[in-house]
Amino acid sequence: MSLAAKGVEFIDYITRKAGYENKWIVLRDAETDPSYGKLPYERSIEEHISYGVINLDKPPGPTSHEVVAWVKKLFNIDKAGHGGTLEPVSAGKPQSDRRPTGGS
Amino acid sequence: MTGVLPVGLDNSTKVIGNVVHSVKEYVMVIQFHGDVEIGKLVEALKYFTGEIYQRPPLRSSVKRVLRTRRIHEIELLDFKDRFALVRASCDPGTYMRKLAHDIGLYTGVGAHMRELRRTRTGPYREDETLVKLQDVSEALYLWRVEKDERMLRRVILPVETAVTHLPKIVINDLAVDAIAHGASLAAPGVVRLTDNVSAGATVAVFTLKGELVALAKALKNAREIAGMGRGIIARTKRVLMPTGVYPRFWKTGERAG
Numbered sequence: 237m238s239l240a241a242k243g244v245e246f247i248d249y250i251t252r253k254a255g256y257e258n259k260w261i262v263l264r265d266a267e268t269d270p271s272y273g274k275l276p277y278e279r280s281i282e283e284h285i286s287y288g289v290i291n292l293d294k295p296p297g298p299t300s301h302e303v304v305a306w307v308k309k310l311f312n313i314d315k316a317g318h319g320g321t322l323e324p325v326s327a328g329k330p331q332s333d334r335r336p337t338g339g340s
Numbered sequence: 341m342t343g344v345l346p347v348g349l350d351n352s353t354k355v356i357g358n359v360v361h362s363v364k365e366y367v368m369v370i371q372f373h374g375d376v377e378i379g380k381l382v383e384a385l386k387y388f389t390g391e392i393y394q395r396p397p398l399r400s401s402v403k404r405v406l407r408t409r410r411i412h413e414i415e416l417l418d419f420k421d422r423f424a425l426v427r428a429s430c431d432p433g434t435y436m437r438k439l440a441h442d443i444g445l446y447t448g449v450g451a452h453m454r455e456l457r458r459t460r461t462g463p464y465r466e467d468e469t470l471v472k473l474q475d476v477s478e479a480l481y482l483w484r485v486e487k488d489e490r491m492l493r494r495v496i497l498p499v500e501t502a503v504t505h506l507p508k509i510v511i512n513d514l515a516v517d518a519i520a521h522g523a524s525l526a527a528p529g530v531v532r533l534t535d536n537v538s539a540g541a542t543v544a545v546f547t548l549k550g551e552l553v554a555l556a557k558a559l560k561n562a563r564e565i566a567g568m569g570r571g572i573i574a575r576t577k578r579v580l581m582p583t584g585v586y587p588r589f590w591k592t593g594e595r596a597g
Binding site for chain 1: 341342343344345346347348349350351352353356357358359360458461462463464465469470471472473476477480483489492493495496497498499500501502504505508510512513516530531532533534535536546547548549550551562563565566580585586587
């Protein structure tokens with residue numbers, strides 16, 4: 237199988253796993269050069285972390301932001317973010333002031 | 341709240357915010373403040389399916405104007421004494437606490453949300469990929485101490501999983517570095533695209549190897565793009581791919597593709 241075919245197969249695979257489907261319109265034939273870039277599942281573990289997402293089961297108690305802070309600490313990274321709800325911590329309000337939300 | 345909370349690490353932080361805008365599904369325990377006939381409850385759930393009006397609660401970060409939200413489905417899973425267990429799928433930005441309260445008003449006895457678990461947020465669901473903080477911690481230990489990275493590879497998903505729900509455009513090698521530099525996407529760079537690409541929609545731009553390059557805003561529909569020999573078809577919004585990973589095939593002042 238060509239590298240480009242493997243790339244598209246990867247996109248289709250993760251899409252199906254998530255319960256969606258890609259209906260492709262193919263415009264032109266193209267191949268990709270193996271000497272740069274790589275298939276996402278061939279990333280080194282460090283790259284995999286840096287370009288990774290955790291589908292985390294949020295425990296009861298801490299806020300989503302507190303959970304993200306823990307994850308940052310665990311991995312010893314500066315940046316992490318969550319895709320939970322659009323509820324940024326209002327400016328100037330310490331975390332301790334906020335009760336864990338019951339979701340939006 | 342417990343349940344599905346996708347956390348983007350390091351570089352993935354840039355695109356994880358996008359899943360906030362996708363469909364949510366919750367399982368919720370509603371506690372009624374009086375006795376409710378099951379018929380009345382079913383009627384209430386039916387009433388709140390479809391377009392509903394919601395004013396964001398006081399302690400919310402969005403403007404408190406009355407807005408409509410769509411509840412796609414509400415399913416009664418269990419009902420005992422004054423407790424109802426329901427599954428609801430809804431638009432992003434729907435307040436479940438508010439919904440429980442309003443269902444209580446409809447039944448005439450009042451109610452509030454007792455417990456909430458998110459079972460889905462866009463592409464992330466309650467499936468074998470859902471892990472606990474303990475699992476993350478253990479996987480890191482195995483990697484750091486035992487030099488075994490297998491569990492960590494299972495616990496962490498590639499960033500590409502965060503955009504599976506979006507329309508997609510796959511570009512050729514020649515266009516990648518220009519997009520990485522923030523350039524708009526021109527028609528000749530497109531190799532294939534999904535038929536649901538529509539003007540104004542956020543789309544995910546991939547390399548032929550399946551790497552996420554950027555999120556972009558499509559300017560045309562899929563069918564229009566398919567018929568274009570040249571011209572800009574999408575504006576790059578958020579870049580994930582670092583510059584220089586793919587060679588620089590473009591020159592200043594020239595278009596990619």
